[in-house]
Amino acid sequence: MFVDVLLVCLIFRILNVTVCQDIDTYEKLYNDLFNNQYNPDLKPVSNVTMTITIAFFNLGLNHFDEVDGILSVSGGLEISWFDNSLKWNPKDYNGISEMLVSKSVIWFPHLTLMTDAQQLQPFGANSLFKILIRHDGFIYWTPADIINSKCAANIRKFPYDEQECSILFMAWDITWKTHLQAASVPYIDYYENKHPDWNTKGVISRQGKIFGNTSHEFVFKIKREPLYYNILVFLPVSLLSLLNPLVFLLPHECGERLGYGITILLSFVIFLTLASDKIPATSNPISFLIVFIIMVFVASAVITFLNIINAYLFYKSDYELKGFFKDMYVIFKKRRKNQVIPEEKCKINYKDIAIGLDRFCFVLSYIAMLTFITVYFIVLQY
Incomplete structure (x- = not known):
């Protein structure tokens, strides 16, 4: 023991x-x-071009606000550079090959998010992530944050739209003799949970210059899931547009024709408001869905107008139609050439005109509504 x-x-x-x-x-x-000779305010190299390597790691797409034009992403950068003054031999320090230090004691590149929707400041300026120093002089820093980047939405094909949003970084205060390049794997996706409304189709990494200064951007390609808007907006609008012409089949005596037409007309206004709240208030480009709803709304207004005219003609049945309009009606009512029509059937009143117009307007309005729906699907393919 x-x-x-x-x-x-x-x-x-x-x-x-x-x-x-x-x-x-x-x-x-x-x-x-970090003796008295090291100054964190001084760039490690002053007479040669310094290479800064960056890679973006995505932790998840939080939200895309197409109305305000803001893409919100949780992610960060893996930034690496070389500092010859921070090299050591691990054998002299019991095999220590790397160490973590606070960013307040070491020089680090100030990369600015140029597409920031809030304010321009060095990325990771307020982060507490430490910096990793390797014995060979290579330094790695991985600041992460919630990135809110400006992104103008193209809602022409809403809700079947695809958006391209850029997250642009630039070496703001170390522009000369500084080369900003992407890592061998410029984009890393760490998250598994997908966004319910958007799918990330891919990320493109490309290098560029802004006013002669080196920059690098990561372009997100995202595609909207249209099922919600198909069920909530497009399907009801399409069904209402096909129900609207049926107003001409209702008998005038029931007294509900006008109320039926106006109810459908007002329903289009509700769906137009619902769709417009989800997209930016812009004239260029305008959404095909908005154009489609406006077209069926105008057609519904014309149907309501014709319904009122037909009701007026129907209840004016005591007046006999004469002259040119009577001759045209008789011509259209003929089934065969040289057909003999009894004289009593040649007496035409406005009620007969209203019934004939109902049939004509029903067919014409149905053709118009089906045309609008077909054209809408065709333009979405281009």
């Missing part, structure tokens, strides 16, 4: 000595690297 206790005490003693030695070694390495 005494031997066991002695063995345990010996093990703890060895571990304690090892930990203390490691702490002392880290402290010695830290003091050797």
Whole structure:
């Protein structure tokens, strides 16, 4: 029993000595690297071009506000660069090959998110993520944050639209003799949960310049899931547009024709308001869905107008139609050439005209509504 206790005490003693030695070694390495000669405000190289490598890692698409034009993404950058003054031999420090330090004691590149929707400031300026220094002088920093980037939405094919949103970074205060390049794997996707309304189709990494300054952007391609808007907007509008012409089949005596038409007309206004609340208030480009709803709304207004005219003619049945209009009606009512029509059937009143117009308007309005729906699907393919 005494031997066991002695063995345990010996093990703890060895571990304690090892930990203390490691702490002392880290402290010695830290003091050797960041002595009085190192200045975190000075760029590591001044007379040669410095290469800064970046890669973007995506933690999830939070939200895309097409009305305000803001893409919200949780993610960050893996930034790496070389500092010759921060190299050491691991053999001299008990095999320590890397260490973490606060960004307040070391120089780091100030990369600005140029598409920031709030304010321009160095990315990760307020982050507490430490910086990793390797013994060979390569330094790695991975600041992460919620990125709110400006993105003008193209809602022409809403809700079947695809958006391209750029997240643009630029070395704001170290522009000269600085080369900003993408890593061998410029984009890393770390998240598994998909956004319920948007699917990320891919991310393109490309390099460029802004006013001669080096920059790098990551272009997100996202596609909307249209099922919600198909069920909530397009399907009801299409069904109402096909029900609207049926007003001409209702008998005038029921007295509900006008109320039926006006109810459908007002329903289009409700769906137009519902769709317009989801898209930006812009004239260029305008959504095909909005154009479609406006067209069926105008057609519904014309149907309501013709319904009122037909009702007026129907209840003016005591007046006999004469002259040119009577001759035209008789011509259209003929089934065969040289057909003999009894004289009593040649007496035409406005009620007969209203019944004939109902049939004509029913066919014409149905053709118009089907045409609008067909054209809408055709233009979505281009």
